[in-house]
Amino acid sequence: MINIKNLNKYYSNTKVLNNISIDIKKGEIFAIVGHSGAGKSTLLRCINGLEDYADGILLVNNKEIKNLKKDELREFRKNIGMIFQHFSLIQRKTVFENISLPMQLWGYKKEEISKKVNDLLALVGLEEKKDAYPSQLSGGQKQRVAIARALTLDPEILLCDEATSALDPNTTTSILNLLKEINEKLNITIVIVTHEMEVVKQIAQKALLLEHGNIIGFDDTEELFLKPDIKMKEFLGETEVVPKTGVNVKLYFPKDNVFQSFITKMARELNMDFNIVWGKLEEINGHIVGNMVINIEDETRDIVIDYIRQHDIVWEVL
Structure with a gap:
């Protein structure tokens, strides 16, 4: 139009x-x-x-x-x-x-x-x-x-x-x-x-x-x-403060995907604990979207990222 x-x-x-x-x-x-x-x-x-x-x-x-x-x-x-x-x-x-x-x-x-x-x-x-x-x-x-x-x-x-x-x-x-x-x-x-x-x-x-x-x-x-x-991020005035040790992985969850359940499932199936640095939920045009940063140990990086890839989650290392 x-x-x-x-x-x-x-x-x-x-x-x-x-x-x-x-x-x-x-x-x-x-x-x-x-x-x-x-x-x-x-x-x-x-x-x-x-x-x-x-x-x-x-x-x-x-x-x-x-x-x-x-x-x-x-x-x-x-x-x-x-x-x-x-x-x-x-x-x-x-x-x-x-x-x-x-x-x-x-x-x-x-x-x-x-x-x-x-x-x-x-x-x-x-x-x-x-x-x-x-x-x-x-x-x-x-x-x-x-x-x-x-x-x-x-x-x-x-x-x-x-x-x-x-x-x-x-x-x-x-x-x-x-x-x-x-x-x-x-x-x-x-x-x-x-x-x-x-x-x-x-x-x-x-x-x-x-x-x-x-x-x-x-x-x-x-x-x-x-x-x-x-x-x-600059436009929104957002800053991301993350730990200086370990690996910080940011996960992105599309609309109406409850990210807490994914984190719980991953921790249980991999038998690992993760430090949740921060997470955010937004209601956008009637849908819930969100992202979360987790901190993992260096030696578990490959295992965790492999698991994330298998579940089609959008992610990046900060």
């Missing part, structure tokens, strides 16, 4: 996106992650045609964005919904009027608007707030209004630019659950820009990590967290 290849973007002489190549499939929830200044919002704005780019390919539904004329670009944007960190609601308009605005601008009939808005109010759980004004809503309710407004024209793609950054953790979870529901019910492709790794863990199927406009990670979300490379 979204195909980007060798994309480069400059602000004056400064390169802000460097050789970006990714594919986003239809119906996928995709995260673009990075610290402030990484280029993630710029990339998002390239996808919806609000920013141009120097060279490379950016196809959305097989349409090259930079080749679209003014009228074509307007029609193209009709198919893309957008939500923002600060909601961008019109304060003097009611919830119903805010949601209906895109349909009014496109000339829909009053009956069509009323049915669509009421359906969307039910979807986002705000039927009783249709006549309220933004000042009477909580942050989470405002974002639900913004989401409903972004869906009025039946887009195939929903772009979310730091959509949960202004919300507390509980409200963030409720908004992410709503986005999941929308993704499943309407089969809308969702692209989320965020600096919050917890958001990525809760919702994204794939993630792109950006640093100063460069890709430093791109994979299924579970793989990124299951076996982070050096750049990913």
Whole structure:
């Protein structure tokens, strides 16, 4: 659905996106992650045609964005919904009027608007707030209004630019659950820009990590967290402290694989004791993944690694 290849973007002489190549499939929830200044919002704005780019390919539904004329670009944007960190609601308009605005601008009939808005109010759980004004809503309710407004024209793609950054953790979870529901019910492709790794863990199927406009990670979300490379560890702020003696073996366990049972089984069958240095479980997109570091004696290295290989466990010596 979204195909980007060798994309480069400059602000004056400064390169802000460097050789970006990714594919986003239809119906996928995709995260673009990075610290402030990484280029993630710029990339998002390239996808919806609000920013141009120097060279490379950016196809959305097989349409090259930079080749679209003014009228074509307007029609193209009709198919893309957008939500923002600060909601961008019109304060003097009611919830119903805010949601209906895109349909009014496109000339829909009053009956069509009323049915669509009421359906969307039910979807986002705000039927009783249709006549309220933004000042009477909580942050989470405002974002639900913004989401409903972004869906009025039946887009195939929903772009979310730091959509949960202004919300507390509980409200963030409720908004992410709503986005999941929308993704499943309407089969809308969702692209989320965020600096919050917890958001990525809760919702994204794939993630792109950006640093100063460069890709430093791109994979299924579970793989990124299951076996982070050096750049990913730096991004997460993780350090691995391990014993200086013996052999430190790191084991990686894919989703829903209970690693404690493997360690217990290995110790029993090899008749050995292992020092567990540390272990970590993460819930990623509804699945449990984890890794663990064990410390073994030098003379047992070959026996233990042989056993691990036989059980198809991903591992490395630190």
